[in-house]
Amino acid sequence: MEGSTAPEAKAKAAVLRVAAISGSLRRGSANTGLIRAAKEICEESIPGMVIDHVDISGLPLLNTDLEVDGGFPPAVEAFRAKVRAADCFLFANPEYNYSISGPLKNALDWGSRPPNCWADRAAAILSASGGSGGSRSQYHIRQVGVFLDIHFINKPELFIRAHQPPKKFDSDGNLIDPEIREELKNVLLSLQAFALRLQCKASASEHAAMSSSSDKGD
Template sequence: MQNIDLEGEDHEGSFPPAVEDLRQKILESDCILFSSPEFNYSVSAPLKNAIDWASRPPNVWGDKAAAIISVSAGMGGARGQLHLRQIGVFLDLHFINKPEFFLNAFQPPAKFDSQGNLIDENTRERLKEVLLALQAFTWRLKTATHAEINA
C-alpha cells in the first residue's frame, strides 16, 4: 500500500525496493498495456496502489502511450476502463481511443480453457487489433516527441 512513511526521510526520490523496480520498468517501457477486472465500477485496489506509487514525484507515467483491456461479467469492465482513463488524465498518460476491448468472459462461446488460456479466435483477433493500435500510437507519439525536441 502506498505510504509516504515508507519513503526516505526527505520524502523525495527514495522508495521501497519493489516500488523502485516498478518505477524503473515503467521508465524503460515504450508504452503501457493495462489489464484489470472491474471492482465496484473502478480499477482494482492493487492496480490503483501501483499507479499511485509510480505517480509520486517524479511521475514516471508521463507521456506514455497506453491501452486498456478488461475482462469481467456484464459489460466486460467498461466502467472500470472509464475510471482508469480519468485517472490517466492526471498522470499524463495518452490512451488509444480505438479499438476498445471489453470481454464478458462468461458469455458463450467459451473464451478460456480450464488452464486459463485464451481459446476464442474472435477474441484473439480483437486483442491483436488493440496491440497493433497501441504499437502504432506509441510510434506516432515517439516521432512527434523527437520532432519537437529537434525543432
C-alpha cells in the same frame, strides 16, 4: 540511404517495449491471460513490439511513510524503474465494484509519486470481467490517466464478458477464443501506431529545438 536519421525513420526502426500490467493477482486470472496472449501475438505477428509483463503482486500498499530520504521500498523502486524504461503501457483489468481493481490503482499511485513515471506515453486498456466486460473500470482508468499524462488509444475498445458463452478462457486463464484474439491483435496494432506517432512528434520537437538553438549566434 540519405535522410535515414530523420525522426520518422528512427521511430520506425525502434523496438517498442510495452510494460503490461494486470490488475488481477489471481493465479488463473483471465486478465493476466490476456497479457500472455498479447505477448504471443507480438512474437508471432507484430515485429518491433515486445510485451514485458510487470508483476505488481509484491508492491506494498501506498504509504508515504515508506518513502525515506527521497527513496522508495525496493519493490517500489524496481517497479518504477520498469515503468520508466517502457515506451508504452498495456493495462488488463477486471472490474471491481464498477471501478479499478485495488492492486492496479495501488500500482498507478506508486508510479505517480514524484517524479511521475507514467507521463507522455501511449497506453491501451483490456478488460475481462462480468456483465459489462469491464467497461466502467476502463473509463475510470482513463480518468486517472488524465492526471498522470498517459495518452490512451481511443479505438478499438475491448470489453470481454468473460463468463458468458462461448467459452473464452480455459481454467488457467489462457485465451482460447480466436475472434477475441484477433480483436486483441487490432488493439496492439493501434497501440503500436499511436506510440510511434508520439515518438515521432517528440523527436521532431527535440530536433526543431536543437536546430533553433544552433541557429542563434552570439
